[in-house]
Amino acid sequence: MQEQILILDFGSQYTQLIARRVRELNVYCEIHPFSSAPALTPDIKGVILSGSPCSVSQGSAPDLDLNPYRGKVPVLGVCYGAQLMVHKGGGFVEPSNVREYGRAHLNMVNDKIDLLKEITLNSQVWMSHGDTIQRLPEGYELIASTPSVQVAAYKISGEPTYGIQFHPEVTHSTEGKTVLRNFVVHICECSQDWTPTTFIEETVEGLQQQLGNDKVVLGLSGGVDSSVAAMLIHKAIGKNLYCIFVNNGLLRKGEFQEVLDQYQHMGLNVRGVDASERFYAALHGLKDPEDKRKAIGRTFIEVFDEEAHRIEGVDWLAQGTIYPDVIESVSVTGPSVTIKSHHNVGGLPDFMKLKVVEPLRSLFKDEVRLVGKTLGLDLTILRRHPFPGPGLGIRILGEITPEKVRILQEVDDLYVRGLKEFGLYDEIWQAGAILLPIQSVGVMGDERTYEAVVALRAVTSVDGMTADWYPLPYEFMREISNQIINRVKGVNRVVYDISSKPPATIEWE
Template sequence: MNHQTIIVLDFGGQYNQLIARRVRECGVYCEVKPYTTPLADLLAMKPIGFIFTGGPNSVYLEDAPHVDPALFDAGVPVLGICYGCQLIAHHLGGKVVAANDATAREYGKTETFFDTNCKLFKGLPEKSVTWMSHGDYMEKVPEGFSLVAHSDACPNVAICDETRGFYGVQYHPEVNHTEFGTAMIRNFLYEVCGATGDWTMGDYKNTAIAAVREKVGSGRVLLALSGGVDSSVVAALLAEAVGPQLTCVFVDHGLMRLNEGDEVEAAFKKWDINFVRVNAEGRFLSKLAGISDPERKRKIIGEEFIRVFEEESKKIGAVDFLAQGTIYPDVIESGLGNAAVIKSHHNVGGLPDYVDFKEIIEPLRLLFKDEVRQLGRELGLPEYLVSRQPFPGPGLAIRIMGEITKEKADTLRLADAIYREELEKAGENKKMNQYFAVLTDTRTVGVMGDGRSYDRVLALRAVTTEDFMTADWARIPYELLDKISGRIVNEVKGINRIVYDITSKPPATVEWE
């Protein structure tokens, strides 16, 4: 791929993925690289600009992460964010010290004033709110730099040397709390780095299809299709690339949402591929009988999935390539170079030993989730699949408290479908990032008609989030909750009480189990 490239150099900041997403949203390709990457390797990528992330360290400490000083002589523009800003100052002759209350230790939303003659703030208001999070202070600004933003507490919120294309900001333009933050990043990309906006999913689709065709040749490809967005987009891309050389094994464990299995199968009818749907509901439910512990549920489902996939794959015979739906956050979170591993991702939870393949194909490993969805649209997948809600691998098994039965699964499926339907009809779903129902194991007394009932409590959950590391509960209008509650109690047998989860993450998690 011959795209203009921005390198996001990671110094341990919590928003590294978010910075990269903002750059991609502006139509410019970028990659996140650890600060330990040799400068020669970085320059070999021919970047049009660098962005230094924030980080938890202080630049003046002996063990603080640093950059090769020769980077500043490479003739490539740099934007430093928070720690990245202080790093620029430290390397180019400035002085960074620990802040105190009198020298601008700032956290949270801060009214900030800008010099709009600076390219970074071109066309933006002279006053807006930024999100600060820094305990250090630039006591001395490097020679050749101008002060281009300040707050009431801090005279040097932003610095720049426009001759060399170096910019530093103490706040975080990548977070939503910073007004016009994305516009500032866009100005850096287009006004400073000379970006042309050559990163589109239409272009990526054509490039990725050609790359898969070249790699696969006349070989055969096997994909475990879960029905989620990532694996479905991989399936569509491979279908376009190699058609009948692709076999998709869709294991329907009977714990999907209402009609999802049929919808997944219908979405792939237009392609000439080998689509194998395994209806294994009875098999999974029998393995889960009597099991209440959520971790045991997860392990049983994961292991059984592999067993079913293994059995079906043996019928297919030898394959040359195994495809996976790995996406860019998986790659970043699994550790970049010497970066800390947040969590390891295994898209196929334990590959069968007998599968004899040359290598794994991961055509989405450079894409963020929103880009995967857009690629799916470019490939012609239906919107109901492309915009599908995040759904855990164990499915409804971890949204049913206690033992799992077919009756409970059918009850939850219908209640969840009503909840989602009403949110979508009201347009409220566009204001939240995930929403679902949970069938609790609690029974309560109710009155149905003239009789007493003793049925289950259904919990509704909806959250807003930037990255799912933290999340806030969504404020659904009372009138809509009232409508949802009335429909579920009247239309779904076995539920007589509805509660709404108003707990954020932390202290709770998004899922209940």
């Protein structure tokens, strides 16, 4: 049984970062909405309560009975989680006179307390809260302060329960990793055995038990997720895995044949299907991003189902679903606004009659790459930037036509090749070009032009949950802009996107 840390999510934008930091300690963890908190089981070694955009004094504030956890396993409340325990214990949590957001420094630290061992005086921490703890309940011990926040951290006497009003998971908390290590490794006594090797061993064994001699069909995309999922399943059941790679006409330039050639060296049974014209027909006249996503997804299922039926006796559909897909598709409190549809989350149409197997649904993207590296996956696939399931269909704003696809494929090809030639590709998490639904005036050869505008995008990230725009060198931008405008017919202007996530998303649609 894999030991784990349970993270209960109250809606914080930083919850996924907590999970990432715990995983970096080689300790498995899972995020669950507070509204569906699981019962305590022997594999749960500790509980972390996340932050929240809510105030504990609001009538509709998230609430949770902590009695099933407190005193039985260590508990760490972060920001809202800390305030909730104070509020329920009879202390005072009130709005701050000044919003406490940004860097602060600990001017009092009780480093004799296990949670704060090796934390130095004046250590920088990151605050992000509108409320603050004004008075601790009886039995709560103050263990850290900042000049403006008296209760930066506390411990409840007689039990391994702690609260902190800063965020240790963000890099701005310079010793935040130490705080989390103290809690997870020393207080919860986790053995730090969550590694790519143990994941592969346990997953392959589990797949063998789950699938037996059944046949499995998998839709390859050429990306890291589906490739690693394929290798794990192939390792478990060998020739009973059948892979299908569909060309939806929205791939990068030359990608269909390149990917098929790469898979030949991996020992996988792969069939390539060119359904470009079918996808273009399904997308004809559609402009809304969600309509386009649904049309692409629906057409893919139709094509994939037809190809799967050519294989006799298939029982399972394998998908490259990863943990961020799962997290973003679950609401903390109930029905929520859809940011975007995930092509590989949410089940299958009834007519497919296949059971689903998702060997990567517990992993973040960087963990998938580590598993792929351990499995010996080709570096060209491992290092490939994430590419959206709908492909260039959501990088062409507005209606999609074969001519627009041609233009964007040419632009994207020049852009990606340029990043590799300048030695920038591996420094960037994801890069791509976007064809905008506007035209601009230009001058070429003393003639007036009225042609398309493309936006270039490049971001750095760990797992795609948050992202910062990458400062491309001016020399590169000058060179690549000239190449695009001179070589791609139909484009006369290039712009660069300098938005981070949040508030923007990585993709434009």
